[in-house]
Amino acid sequence: MKSTTDxxxxxxxxxxxxxxxxxIIETRGYTKEVEKIQALTELIxxxxxxxxxxxxxxxxx
Amino acid sequence: MKVLIVQLARFGDVLLSAPSIxxxxxxxxxxxxxxxxxxxxxxxxxxFVKGVDSVxxxxxxxxxxxxxxTPEALxxxxxxxxxxxxxxxxxKYDKIINLSYSPFSxxxxxxxxxxxxxxxxxxxxEDGYLRxxxxxxxxxxxxxxxxxxxxxxxxxxxxxxxxVHLQPCDKSVDSHWLHPSLLAKFPELQLGQYIIIHVGTSxxxxxxxxxxxxxxxRKSLRLxxxxxxxxxxxxxxxxxxxxxxxxxxxxxxxxxxxxxxLSEVFALARHAKLVVGGDSLWMHIGSIVGTECLNLSFETVxxxxxxxxxxxSEVLYAEHEHALPSDRVxxxxxxxxxxxxxxxxxxxxxxxxxxxxxxSDSSWRSFQWDMIKALYLGHEFPRSPxxxxxxxxxxxxxxxxxxxxxxxxxxxxxxxxxxxxxxxxNVDQLFGAxxxxxxxxxxxxxxxxxxxx
Numbered sequence: 001m002k003s004t005t006d007x008x009x010x011x012x013x014x015x016x017x018x019x020x021x022x023x024i025i026e027t028r029g030y031t032k033e034v035e036k037i038q039a040l041t042e043l044i045x046x047x048x049x050x051x052x053x054x055x056x057x058x059x060x061x
Numbered sequence: 062m063k064v065l066i067v068q069l070a071r072f073g074d075v076l077l078s079a080p081s082i083x084x085x086x087x088x089x090x091x092x093x094x095x096x097x098x099x100x101x102x103x104x105x106x107x108x109f110v111k112g113v114d115s116v117x118x119x120x121x122x123x124x125x126x127x128x129x130x131t132p133e134a135l136x137x138x139x140x141x142x143x144x145x146x147x148x149x150x151x152x153k154y155d156k157i158i159n160l161s162y163s164p165f166s167x168x169x170x171x172x173x174x175x176x177x178x179x180x181x182x183x184x185x186x187e188d189g190y191l192r193x194x195x196x197x198x199x200x201x202x203x204x205x206x207x208x209x210x211x212x213x214x215x216x217x218x219x220x221x222x223x224x225v226h227l228q229p230c231d232k233s234v235d236s237h238w239l240h241p242s243l244l245a246k247f248p249e250l251q252l253g254q255y256i257i258i259h260v261g262t263s264x265x266x267x268x269x270x271x272x273x274x275x276x277x278x279r280k281s282l283r284l285x286x287x288x289x290x291x292x293x294x295x296x297x298x299x300x301x302x303x304x305x306x307x308x309x310x311x312x313x314x315x316x317x318x319x320x321x322x323l324s325e326v327f328a329l330a331r332h333a334k335l336v337v338g339g340d341s342l343w344m345h346i347g348s349i350v351g352t353e354c355l356n357l358s359f360e361t362v363x364x365x366x367x368x369x370x371x372x373x374s375e376v377l378y379a380e381h382e383h384a385l386p387s388d389r390v391x392x393x394x395x396x397x398x399x400x401x402x403x404x405x406x407x408x409x410x411x412x413x414x415x416x417x418x419x420x421s422d423s424s425w426r427s428f429q430w431d432m433i434k435a436l437y438l439g440h441e442f443p444r445s446p447x448x449x450x451x452x453x454x455x456x457x458x459x460x461x462x463x464x465x466x467x468x469x470x471x472x473x474x475x476x477x478x479x480x481x482x483x484x485x486x487n488v489d490q491l492f493g494a495x496x497x498x499x500x501x502x503x504x505x506x507x508x509x510x511x512x513x514x
Contacts, residue, residue, distance in 0.1 A: 010125070012132040030189045032172070038189065039168035040142055043121060044128075046165055 010044055017041045062093040065154040066223075067170060067182070069119060069161040072103050076345035077215050077367070078160050079110040080232045084225035086112030096152065105323050109234050117149065119169075146172045158223055159183050162201055167191060181222060197221040200437060203507030205366060210429030210504060212365040214418035232370070234327050234349055243328040249315055252332040255289035256281075256398060257347070259338035260305060260318060261298035268339040269357055271304035273382050277337075278311060280391035285398060287313065293329065293343065294318040335397045336369075337390075344369040353397055357385060369410065370418055373397070376408040432504040446501050453499035457492065457506070464488045 021037040064085070068078045075097075086095045094114045099107045101118040108116060124142045127134035150173045159170045159182030167183035177184045177192060183202075186192045193199050201218060204211045220227050241252055258278070261268055269277075278290055290313060292302050302318035321329060326343075327350050330336055336347030336354045340362040347354040347369060354369035356376045364376045377393060379385035396403055403409055411420045416434065431443035445451055463484065470481040496506035 006129045009129055009132050013128040013135055013138070016132060016135055030187070035168055035172055035185065035189065036139065036143065036146075039146075039165060039172060040124070040139060042163070042165035042168060043124065043142075046163070047121075047125070 010047065014041060014044050017044070062090065062155050063096065063152060064089070064093065064156045064158065065096045065098060065117075065149075065152065065173075066113075067098045067157065067159040067161050067166055069098070069100055069163060069166050072106050072342045073345045073367070074160075074215075075099055075103055075106050075110065076342070076349055078219050079112070079234075079349060080216060080227050081219040081223045081225055082110050083112035083231040083233075084220065084227050085223050086114075087228075087231065088225060096154070098149070109238060109323075109327065111233075111235050112231075120145070149173050155179065156181070157184075160219055160222065162198075162205075195222065204433055204437075204504060207361065207363045209363070209507075210427055211363070211433060212417045212427070212430045214368070214370060215366050216370050216418070217416075218366075232349060233351070238324070238327040239331040239350060240328060241332060243325050244332065246325075247315070247317065250291065250329075250332070251289050253334065255291045255315070255333055256335040256337060256394065257291050257293050257330060257333045257343065259293050259336070259341050259343035260301045261294045261339075261341065268341070269382050271301055273385075273387060274301075274305045275309065276387035277390045277394075278305070278314065279309075280387050281394050282311065282313065284391055284395045288398065289313045289315065291315045291329070291333070292318050293321060293326070335394065337394060340364065340367060344374075347371060348374065355390075355393060355397060357382075357390065359385075364408075365417065365419065368418065372410055372412065374410045375403060376419060378408060428501050429504050432501070436504060449499050450501045453495050453502040454505070456495045457502065460488050460491055460495070 017037050017040060021034050021041070024031060024034050024037070066078065066082055066085075068075050082095060082097065086093075089095070095112055096115045096117055097107050097110060097113045098117040098119055101120040101122070104116055104118040107113060124138055124145065127137035127141070146169065154174065157170055157174060157180045159166050159180060162183060167185055170180055170183065171177060171185035171192075174180065174184075177186075178194070180192075181195050182193075182198050184192050184194070193202055197218065201222070205213075205215075205218065216227070244250055244252070258274065260271075260274060281288060281290065290311070292305065292314065294302060296319035299319040302316050306314065306316060317329075326346055330343070330347045330352050331350040333347070333352050336343055336352055337357070338344055338354070339357055339359075344354050344356050348371040351371050353373040353375075354371060356364060356368050356374065358364040358368060358376050358378045359382065360380045364378060368374075368376045375393065375397070377385060377390060393404075393407075395401070406422050406424065408419045408421045408425070410418060416438065428443055428446045431440070434440035435442040445454075467481040467484045467488070470476040471478055471485075492506055496503050
């Protein structure tokens with residue numbers, strides 16, 4: 001994520017993913033589809049941490 | 062039998078995992094396969110882990126490339142992600158050991174297998190909640206981290222997670238990576254005589270400034286004029302080395318920053334007298350080849366967990382680099398180079414089998430660490446540090462009683478179940494509030510949290 005456009009695109013993707021996950025949970029509950037979306041969401045969030053990943057010891061819920 | 066170890070952290074973490082992986086491979090049947098999943102960016106180091114039969118590279122860039130171009134390509138990213146997961150799932154691993162402890166890895170592992178009972182480390186329950194099957198990973202979840210009081214080294218935590226007993230042979234790389242011939246392109250090196258200084262770290266706040274390194278080098282050379290000092294680091298750290306050497310004439314300093322291949326670094330460290338650096342990969346390179354390391358460590362890192370681990374290594378700790386006089390660093394370098402006795406208050410790798418990696422004097426005693434040892438390892442409970450702790454313990458006891466009463470209401474199904482659920486949620490938050498106000502209660506609170514997983 002070098003440019004501001006990259007960041008903007010990825011933030012928008014993150015927003016769309018979160019909305020999709022929420023919609024699926026509301027209609028069909030927690031499915032494998034949601035799990036995939038959550039995984040991709042977390043993968044994206046890692047990029048915002050420090051452009052890659054942090055230590056093995058970050059907090060988790 | 063096929064085992065997958067997931068280590069999606071950095072270079073240093075891959076090397077920290079290596080002894081446990083080597084130990085696991087040594088103890089498995091000869092036809093068992095050990096695969097290691099690492100990030101593509103750090104996959105090169107994985108080939109030096111001798112217990113690994115196959116390295117799998119996780120390519121984050123490939124998955125995210127479409128959405129970095131446009132958010133409209135979300136489906137493409139999801140498809141690539143699904144394909145990557147499906148390739149891993151097709152391996153049908155009998156056991157997955159997740160040493161990553163990140164939210165992403167917990168979902169990834171869950172998607173990779175139909176049976177999370179075979180997972181050690183983080184995965185997910187069917188309803189999406191974090192699932193931790195093993196006690197050591199629960200310990201990791203609640204007690205391990207930079208701002209936490211844990212003093213068990215990650216080397217040992219990983220070994221406990223993988224249920225292996227480390228032998229000296231596990232803490233090594235294949236001997237051909239140590240051969241002096243690998244250093245033939247650096248004829249200026251005085252093998253066995255030089256010290257290494259790693260000028261950078263993965264994060265700026267873990268490192269030492271160029272000015273400080275300059276001072277440390279100057280003072281070390283004043284104390285030991287014939288000492289050869291080799292600067293090491295990656296290509297992107299070249300400007301740091303240039304700044305250190307700017308305006309200086311250090312005849313015995315060799316600048317190898319950006320000039321070494323990964324295949325050379327183990328030999329380079331093996332033939333050094335000492336490896337000096339911040340909290341960086343080089344502390345683990347030095348450690349795995351058995352060379353003494355001197356770690357300049359600051360409060361941004363929990364050195365107890367990730368410091369050097371070779372015999373004779375030392376940690377010089379200060380809150381920040383300005384509190385670490387370069388004279389002192391030079392003195393300690395001299396002690397290591399000349400083999401003199403370390404100072405009384407030094408933090409050094411213990412020669413005895415103990416829970417903490419390091420020996421240290423009584424000024425380093427920690428009530429919180431004593432509590433962790435009492436809670437998890439059956440050690441004697443320490444004396445209360447004072448009134449605030451006593452009151453916090455009383456609050457935890459009251460909240461526990463309240464929680465138990467309401468769990469009972471839900472379990473039996475008699476009474477107002479909705480209200481009981483609401484109270485339980487509030488109790489959870491109140492536990493957090495008590496821990497927030499009293500630091501010394503946190504290990505106990507952590508233990509409680511972990512049992513909920």
